[in-house]
Amino acid sequence: MKILLVEDDLSLGAMIVEYLRSENFDVAHIDKGLLLDNTLDTFSPDLLILDLTLPDTDGLTLCKKVRPHFQGPILILTAQDEELTEVTALNYGADSFLTKPVRPHLLLAHINAQLRRYERPRNNDSPIVITIGELHLYTQKRELTLAGKQVPLSSSEFELLFHLMSRPGQVLSRDELFSAIRQREYNGTDRSLDMRISVLRRKLEDTRPPYKYIKTVRCNGYLFLPDNS
Known part of the structure; x- marks a missing residue:
């Protein structure tokens, strides 16, 4: 399964990529929201992970933008543990919401749960x-x-x-x-x-x-x- 990570923290992004690849996922990583549309077209991920705060935009804006044409699960990563932010993410079409610092095993559990749900009604x-x-x-x-x-x-x-x-x-x-x-x-x-x-x-x-x-x-x-x- 293919996962696209949008995360501007390069050290965190590298850690997530290395861990998910060790779990046999095909992972691509970009650090700017403006690269998302082109990467979605070329990489065709099954699941998308969006950081909430990016240098050129934010994860909620990206989620709202891609949701109408991206059918896979969307996970939001954020340092903000606020109900209003989570509600907004759900309204924009996010499937899961994780607060940083991200524990790799918890992230993996959320990814697997979303992918199981994505496949089950098929x-x-x-x-x-x-x-x-x-x-x-x-x-x-x-x-x-x-x-x-x-x-x-x-x-x-x-x-x-x-x-x-x-x-x-x-x-x-x-x-x-x-x-x-x-x-x-x-x-x-x-x-x-x-x-x-x-x-x-x-x-x-x-x-x-x-x-x-x-x-x-x-x-x-x-x-x-x-x-x-």
């Missing part, structure tokens, strides 16, 4: 397209359209929506959904699932109750409403 048991109302979720291409218009999704957003749309009318618990997208048990306080639901609602143009697509079931979880048209 299995042969998945329907090619799930259609509910004006929504069409294409599982092989990992694309969503709403009324014929493509909706950009991060890898985690796609998988969350895949779980919800695969079982319309069924209440899916926070524990189940959290485990599916985070690969660990829900601790009762983590708000990342709720933030991702809010981002999905915004992308589905469904931000005010009563919701048309994703309904909150108090004390239980969420359900995707079936098409009653």
Whole structure:
């Protein structure tokens, strides 16, 4: 699998590259955001790691720019441990958010988890397209359209929506959904699932109750409403 790292700290970048290559990844490293578009075209990575602070731009701007046409997972590295920054990253389509200093084994765990999630809905048991109302979720291409218009999704957003749309009318618990997208048990306080639901609602143009697509079931979880048209 191919990973593209955008990191201006050359010593940190070299350490990450060396470690990931020792784990059998094909890794490219650039230190400027302006090089990203060309490197995406020439290297075609499966996963993208973006530093939040770069000399010529920032990781959030790059994430927002490439998300509509880059279908793989995006990880954000930052020295800022702030919820607002994480929320913005999720809104811009990031899949994972790691605070520096980066522990190599934790970074590897996040990368492997994202790549597993990226591949799982592609299995042969998945329907090619799930259609509910004006929504069409294409599982092989990992694309969503709403009324014929493509909706950009991060890898985690796609998988969350895949779980919800695969079982319309069924209440899916926070524990189940959290485990599916985070690969660990829900601790009762983590708000990342709720933030991702809010981002999905915004992308589905469904931000005010009563919701048309994703309904909150108090004390239980969420359900995707079936098409009653």
